[in-house]
Amino acid sequence: xxxxxxxxxxxxxxVKMETRxxxxxxGDNHAIxxxxxxxxxxxxxxxxxxxxxxxxxxxxxxxxxNDTIYSCRFEGRILLDGENIYDRSVDPVEVRRRVGxxxxxxxxxxxxxxxxVAFGLRIxxxxxxxxxxxRVEESLKGAALWDEVKDRLQSSALGLSGGQQQRLxxxxxxxxxxxxxxxxxxxSALDPIATAKIEELIRELRENYTIVIVTHSMQQAARVSxxxxxxxxxxxxxxxxxDNMFTRPSRKRTEEYISGRFG
Amino acid sequence: xxxxxxxWLLAGLTGVSxxxxxxxxxxxxxxxxxxxxxxxxxxxxxxxxxADMVSGGIWPAIYGxxxxxxxxxxxxxxxxxxxxxxxxxxASPRSRIAKxxxxxxxxxAGVPSIVFGLFGLGFFIIFVGGSMDALLYDDTTPVxxxxxxxxxxxxxxxxxxxxxxxxxxxxxxxxxxxxxxxxLALGATRFQTVYKIVLPNAxxxxxxxxxLAVSRGAGEVAPIIFCGAANFLPYLPTDLRxxxxxxxxxxxxxxxxxxxVDAARPTLFGTVLVLxxxxxSLNLLAVIIRARxxxxxxx
Numbered sequence: 001x002x003x004x005x006x007x008x009x010x011x012x013x014x015v016k017m018e019t020r021x022x023x024x025x026x027g028d029n030h031a032i033x034x035x036x037x038x039x040x041x042x043x044x045x046x047x048x049x050x051x052x053x054x055x056x057x058x059x060x061x062x063x064x065x066n067d068t069i070y071s072c073r074f075e076g077r078i079l080l081d082g083e084n085i086y087d088r089s090v091d092p093v094e095v096r097r098r099v100g101x102x103x104x105x106x107x108x109x110x111x112x113x114x115x116x117v118a119f120g121l122r123i124x125x126x127x128x129x130x131x132x133x134x135r136v137e138e139s140l141k142g143a144a145l146w147d148e149v150k151d152r153l154q155s156s157a158l159g160l161s162g163g164q165q166q167r168l169x170x171x172x173x174x175x176x177x178x179x180x181x182x183x184x185x186x187x188s189a190l191d192p193i194a195t196a197k198i199e200e201l202i203r204e205l206r207e208n209y210t211i212v213i214v215t216h217s218m219q220q221a222a223r224v225s226x227x228x229x230x231x232x233x234x235x236x237x238x239x240x241x242x243d244n245m246f247t248r249p250s251r252k253r254t255e256e257y258i259s260g261r262f263g
Numbered sequence: 264x265x266x267x268x269x270x271w272l273l274a275g276l277t278g279v280s281x282x283x284x285x286x287x288x289x290x291x292x293x294x295x296x297x298x299x300x301x302x303x304x305x306x307x308x309x310x311x312x313x314a315d316m317v318s319g320g321i322w323p324a325i326y327g328x329x330x331x332x333x334x335x336x337x338x339x340x341x342x343x344x345x346x347x348x349x350x351x352x353x354a355s356p357r358s359r360i361a362k363x364x365x366x367x368x369x370x371x372a373g374v375p376s377i378v379f380g381l382f383g384l385g386f387f388i389i390f391v392g393g394s395m396d397a398l399l400y401d402d403t404t405p406v407x408x409x410x411x412x413x414x415x416x417x418x419x420x421x422x423x424x425x426x427x428x429x430x431x432x433x434x435x436x437x438x439x440x441x442x443x444x445x446x447l448a449l450g451a452t453r454f455q456t457v458y459k460i461v462l463p464n465a466x467x468x469x470x471x472x473x474x475l476a477v478s479r480g481a482g483e484v485a486p487i488i489f490c491g492a493a494n495f496l497p498y499l500p501t502d503l504r505x506x507x508x509x510x511x512x513x514x515x516x517x518x519x520x521x522x523x524v525d526a527a528r529p530t531l532f533g534t535v536l537v538l539x540x541x542x543x544s545l546n547l548l549a550v551i552i553r554a555r556x557x558x559x560x561x562x
Contacts, residue, residue: 068447070355097450107441109460120449123459169445176450 016041016180016210017062017099022076024057024066031057033234035076039180039227044202044211046225046242048218050262054234055214059182062212063099064092080180097124100178104185106165108157108172113140113149116157116168120176135175143171144201163194170201181205183213187220199224218258222246230254295535302533311497316517317527319497321534326499327492327507328541331416332481334503339420339480340473343427350428351435352457372425377485383418384410384489406504413503415491423480430472434465467556471549478545482538484511494520510538 017039024032032054039045039062047055057066064085066072077084085095097120108116117136126132136153140146145167149160157168166186173181183202187195202224205211215221221228222242229239230253238251249255256262266274310320346364354361392408400406438461446456462469484492492512500507514534521527 063448065444065448068444070357093450093452096448101444101448103441103444103448105441107439107445109442109445110464119446119459120451123446123449123451123455172445172449 014040016081018077018079018082019058019062020077020079022058022061022078023074024054024061025073025075026057026069027071031234032061035236037229037236037239039210039212041210042206042208043226044206044213044224045227045229046221047212047214047229047231048216048221048257049231049237050257051216053231055229055231056184058231059184059212059214060101062180062182063096063101065096065101067092097176098178099180099182100173100176102166102169102173102181102183102186104188106162106169106189108160108165108168110156110158112154113157113160113168114153117172117175120172124176136171139171139175140168142174142205143167144197144204145171161194163190163197166190166194166198167201170198170205174205178209180210180212183211185214185216188216195220218246218260230257232257292539295532295539298529299532299534299536302529303536307533308537312495315523315526316495316521317523317530321508321510321513321530321537323496323499324508324510324513324534325537325541327412328481328510328538330500331412331419331487331491331507331509332477334412334416335419335423335480336473336477338417339423340427340477342420343424343476344431344469344473346424347428347431347435348457348462351432352453352461368425368428371421372429375485376422376483377488379418379422380486380489382421383414383486387414387417388490409504410489410491410506411504412491412500412507415487415507415509418486418490419480419483422483422486423476426476426479427473430476431465431469434468434472435461437468438464467552471553471556474545474549474552478542478549481545482511482542484509484515487512488515510534510541514538 015038019035019037019039022032022035022037023030035058047059049055060066061074062078066074074086076086078086080095080098084090085092085099109119111119114136117139118132121132121135126135137146137150140149145164148164149168157165160168166189170181170186186202187198190198199220202211202213206226213221213224225242227239228242228245230237230245230249230251232253238245238249238254245254246258249258307320308325309322311323312321313319346368350361350364354364388408388410392405392411392414395407396405442460442464443456446460447453451459487509491506492509493506494512494516496506496508514531517527517531517534518524
């Protein structure tokens with residue numbers, strides 16, 4: 001299937017994460033079937049497909065969040081900068097510091113805005129108050145939230161609007177300086193304006209981070225992503241540059257899904 | 264909406280049961296306050312009972328009850344909370360050990376309290392205390408292997424354990440999974456997640472459960488009959504190996520063992536009133552903490 005793979009994605013220097021022979025099971029349910037896929041550094045990769053196709057499961061495999069689900073079993077290899085994150089010697093906690101995650105439902109802690117962003121730093125052992133304050137500001141700016149909250153850093157994060165909460169979660173994720181950011185339908189619960197802000201933010205973050213985003217919205221995938229991977233029934237059907245995928249999909253299934261005939 | 268005859272029937276039955284419950288409570292509390300309140304005085308609260316048990320005060324019983332309750336809390340609550348944390352945060356949902364522990368906890372909750380008393384006598388006093396004596400002393404007079412406030416408190420700690428475990432588990436389960444996911448995704452270890460996110464968010468629920476368990480334990484008499492409560496002991500326990508007086512047990516002693524039961528009645532009611540005030544204030548504290556933690560979650 002090398003004709004389906006984009007030349008850019010194959011250049012070794014550009015590959016941030018490689019997944020090889022990945023299978024994920026939930027009990028008897030074979031949720032991900034033999035996925036080989038490369039994620040390009042400093043780009044946005046969109047995972048699309050109908051509900052239950054396994055795209056979220058695949059996403060959660062990339063930072064070992066599936067480890068927290070007891071019935072979940074993983075086979076295969078996922079390499080981050082060439083190192084297998086499922087190797088016995090690798091601590092999943094370390095993996096999650098390098099591969100951050102933003103969830104579908106914004107989930108700020110019931111703490112102040114400042115403490116939310118500082119959480120990852122503090123548990124990472126950072127004690128210097130000036131460093132923490134600096135990183136919090138930097139992260140909030142990185143998530144395009146600083147101007148809206150700089151005067152109320154000590155008030156509860158739960159007082160923010162839905163879109164602000166989601167950007168706070170992105171800021172919280174940025175604060176630990178991850179290399180890769182996984183986003184699981186980050187805008188699905190937001191109104192169009194808040195969604196537009198998140199999408200703009202994703203395009204900005206691409207400069208410095210590798211982003212993998214699961215989305216239900218074809219338009220969103222087309223707007224924000226450089227690469228797109230189409231999952232169906234736990235299999236990776238097709239992947240490539242987003243422009244090519246949306247204009248000239250090579251598989252019939254992909255074309256049907258993108259044009260809205262099912263899903 | 265118009266009531267049908269069945270609705271009226273249901274409403275009527277509900278009303279009757281409400282009235283019965285309120286009436287019972289009113290009669291019970293009314294009796295106790297009516298007969299008990301006149302006895303309450305500074306002397307009654309601060310003095311030791313006289314030789315006839317009726318005259319004098321009940322200070323040793325108040326002191327003993329509070330001391331025992333504190334010991335019981337220190338011994339039982341940490342174990343209960345740790346067990347609940349293990350069951351909800353660490354054990355896999357299909358873990359056999361967790362299943363066995365849960366079954367054990369549920370059965371423990373159903374054991375009559377007098378059985379705990381026998382357990383305390385057999386296990387703590389005779390087995391643990393007796394073994395300690397055999398190991399530490401040559402003498403045959405028991406030092407540890409006799410009823411004392413220590414063994415009574417430990418027995419009650421075992422009695423309250425299931426309540427602490429179950430309510431703590433419930434409190435931990437009310438913490439949304441999303442908080443745990445967010446914490447883990449930021450590179451927190453499981454322990455950091457429990458310590459920094461789960462426990463602070465479950466604090467109100469855990470405290471409420473703990474206080475209710477403690478207030479139940481504070482008023483239990485049956486388990487401590489064999490384990491350390493004294494009939495009449497006009498001085499305060501200063502050592503863990505001392506016996507002690509207890510408000511609930513004092514009530515039992517006054518009602519059944521005083522030379523003149525009729526003369527003892529006012530003291531009896533006074534003691535009951537003090538015991539009720541102690542446990543009710545614990546319950547009130549629990550209600551306040553629960554209300555506060557709910558309010559802080561909403562804001």
